[in-house]
Amino acid sequence: MRRILATLKIALRALRRNKMRTVLTMLGMIIGVGAVIAMVGIGNGAKSQIEAQIASFGENLILVWTGSMTRGGVHTGWGSAGTLSVEDAEAIQREVPGVVVISPEVRTSGQVAAGNENWFTQIVGEGSDYFTMRQWPVVQGGGFSEQDVRAANKVAVVGKTIVDQLFPGEDPIGQILRVKSAPFVVVGVLRPKGLSVQGQDQDDIVLVPYTSAMKRLLGVTMLRSINVQASSPRMLNPAQAQIISLLRQRHHITPGKDDDFTVRTQQEIADAATEQSKTMSWLLAGIACVSLVVGGIGIMNIMLVSVTERTREIGIRMAVGARGGDILLQFLTEAVTLSMIGGIIGILAGLGTSKVIEILKHWPVMTPALWIVIAFLVSAAVGVFFGFYPARKASKLDPIDALRYE
Amino acid sequence: MNAVIKLENVQKVYHTGEVDVHAVRGVSLQIEPGEFVAVMGASGSGKSTLMNLIGCLDRSTEGSYLLDGTDVSKLNRDELADIRNQKIGFVFQGFNLLSRTSALENVELPLLYSHPPIHGREQRERALGALDIVGLTDRAYHHPNQLSGGQQQRVAIARALVNRPALLLADEPTGNLDSQTSIEIMGVFQKLNQDGITLVMVTHELDIAQYTRRTVVMRDGRIVTDALVGKRLKAETELQRLREAQQAVQLAP
Ligand SMILES: Nc1ncnc2c1ncn2[C@@H]1O[C@H](COP(=O)(O)OP(=O)(O)OP(=O)(O)O)[C@@H](O)[C@H]1O
Ligand SMILES: [Mg+2]
Numbered sequence: 001m002r003r004i005l006a007t008l009k010i011a012l013r014a015l016r017r018n019k020m021r022t023v024l025t026m027l028g029m030i031i032g033v034g035a036v037i038a039m040v041g042i043g044n045g046a047k048s049q050i051e052a053q054i055a056s057f058g059e060n061l062i063l064v065w066t067g068s069m070t071r072g073g074v075h076t077g078w079g080s081a082g083t084l085s086v087e088d089a090e091a092i093q094r095e096v097p098g099v100v101v102i103s104p105e106v107r108t109s110g111q112v113a114a115g116n117e118n119w120f121t122q123i124v125g126e127g128s129d130y131f132t133m134r135q136w137p138v139v140q141g142g143g144f145s146e147q148d149v150r151a152a153n154k155v156a157v158v159g160k161t162i163v164d165q166l167f168p169g170e171d172p173i174g175q176i177l178r179v180k181s182a183p184f185v186v187v188g189v190l191r192p193k194g195l196s197v198q199g200q201d202q203d204d205i206v207l208v209p210y211t212s213a214m215k216r217l218l219g220v221t222m223l224r225s226i227n228v229q230a231s232s233p234r235m236l237n238p239a240q241a242q243i244i245s246l247l248r249q250r251h252h253i254t255p256g257k258d259d260d261f262t263v264r265t266q267q268e269i270a271d272a273a274t275e276q277s278k279t280m281s282w283l284l285a286g287i288a289c290v291s292l293v294v295g296g297i298g299i300m301n302i303m304l305v306s307v308t309e310r311t312r313e314i315g316i317r318m319a320v321g322a323r324g325g326d327i328l329l330q331f332l333t334e335a336v337t338l339s340m341i342g343g344i345i346g347i348l349a350g351l352g353t354s355k356v357i358e359i360l361k362h363w364p365v366m367t368p369a370l371w372i373v374i375a376f377l378v379s380a381a382v383g384v385f386f387g388f389y390p391a392r393k394a395s396k397l398d399p400i401d402a403l404r405y406e
Numbered sequence: 407m408n409a410v411i412k413l414e415n416v417q418k419v420y421h422t423g424e425v426d427v428h429a430v431r432g433v434s435l436q437i438e439p440g441e442f443v444a445v446m447g448a449s450g451s452g453k454s455t456l457m458n459l460i461g462c463l464d465r466s467t468e469g470s471y472l473l474d475g476t477d478v479s480k481l482n483r484d485e486l487a488d489i490r491n492q493k494i495g496f497v498f499q500g501f502n503l504l505s506r507t508s509a510l511e512n513v514e515l516p517l518l519y520s521h522p523p524i525h526g527r528e529q530r531e532r533a534l535g536a537l538d539i540v541g542l543t544d545r546a547y548h549h550p551n552q553l554s555g556g557q558q559q560r561v562a563i564a565r566a567l568v569n570r571p572a573l574l575l576a577d578e579p580t581g582n583l584d585s586q587t588s589i590e591i592m593g594v595f596q597k598l599n600q601d602g603i604t605l606v607m608v609t610h611e612l613d614i615a616q617y618t619r620r621t622v623v624m625r626d627g628r629i630v631t632d633a634l635v636g637k638r639l640k641a642e643t644e645l646q647r648l649r650e651a652q653q654a655v656q657l658a659p
Contacts, residue, residue, distance in 0.1 A: 003523055316502050319463055320516040321491020323484045400464045403502065
């Protein structure tokens, strides 16, 4: 123990003697470890937020889109060539066992105005059950009713951003909101949700009955999508299968032909989102390996230089009785100290960067403690691995040759 | 009692490029405990080479070497390192101190590699003790570049003494010192010798050899003369005489 302390002291002194060189050598480790720690924290934060967001959509949801999706999850027919009809939605509600409620959906964006103010926003048409199935309650006023949907009444439920923009300091309930110049009555205000993971303002929205949107705003007869809620998690997959076969039958799709719609459960959407972050993790691991190897080679290089420079010192130590093992340990300690200090600074730099991003971008950063431990151990391992060859070279020197070395 | 050093027909050949250099060609030498030997000879006669062999820093190409009865040629690297650490103190021709390291730490160096390990406080005490023997306690925390040549030489001697070796080897310990400092160092050696340490010392200077008990002269890698010193000088009296002489010419206050 005392011997290790003494060796550590010698190592620290040697490293302090060449401060600039030490710092430059550590830089490889610092950047490598720092980048990994920062990226892991950011990636992890993003993943948990995506999961939380998808969970907040509601429970046991199945989403049906018009158009088909390719394998990679890229949407091909964004509702323009609509294939889902209102009758399809009603059939799902009626015929698929385990389905509790549905909400047909259409979407557009456009200008909304009240008084002298106007604002560009998302206009979404939904069924009356949307608010409960999406767990998005109306906090002021009320939602629109089944009756409003059937009659295609010109009523609207707005997000907080709309209130802030168009009705500042006023009670919006009962006021007239011109949606693409059609007058709608505001009946409710949605509970604020804040920004999405992608940085979109989720409260910048106007919800109207889908029937009103189709007839009075868009002039279309087909739906963009259908939100479906199943009664329990166990019912999700059977219901999904049923919906697919029902829609294929209704759309007269012969066996072997592709679906002209897409059905995804909430779980599948969550998995697809986290799949991306998994790919990202692998990429990160690759970058980490490369930078650690680069850092390690830097350490090896500087240790070889150090051994050559200090050949005489090695000779003197051997002449007064240092064994090969003592010299090996000394240089190995030096390499490991170098890589570990680099690693520690890297960890701190990574955490610091995460914090800065968290503050500047309002992006939650979560760095698992395990990763910090791993980063620390890996830096030590890099020191041992890349320090071993130079240390061994030093320990094999012949005392008299080393003493004579100029 | 075993001879401390028993060399028999020891040879050392350096293979450099095309020519082989026979630095030592067949030296037989026996040194008993408590001896004080001066090795003399012209430059290039093989004195340093012989000292390195005796000091277990180098291995002979031929012949046998018994150190305290142990056949050194049969020992491995670690065992040789331990012998250098425990049994032999070596004072090099060019000091060989660690730069940017205090005198005290230089002296502590051999203790760092002792088996079994020595406690930190004891290391310090022993190093200070060794510095005291060479009269350099007040310079313990100076670095070699802050010390005069003579002081550096004393640090090197203190380092050689710190592990209380039975054998002290010194390669030209007075090589670049003035006569007064040289005699002072001889005083240290004579005192160590009185305390029972065996000393072997290389020197060019005849008058310095007069302080030892036995003189061995080398030429071309061979021992040509081996004789006891007749009229031995005592460092104390010589120093006294030198001071008086200096006072006479007012060199010293
Ligand atoms: N490493 C070496 N390689 C080749 N030849 C060497 C080596 N070391 C010494 N020699 C040769 O061996 C011979 C003896 O050298 P050594 O250093 O023992 O002489 P020395 O008596 O100590 O001389 P000096 O009084 O100048 O120190 C010299 O001819 C020298 O050139
Ligand atoms: Mg010499």
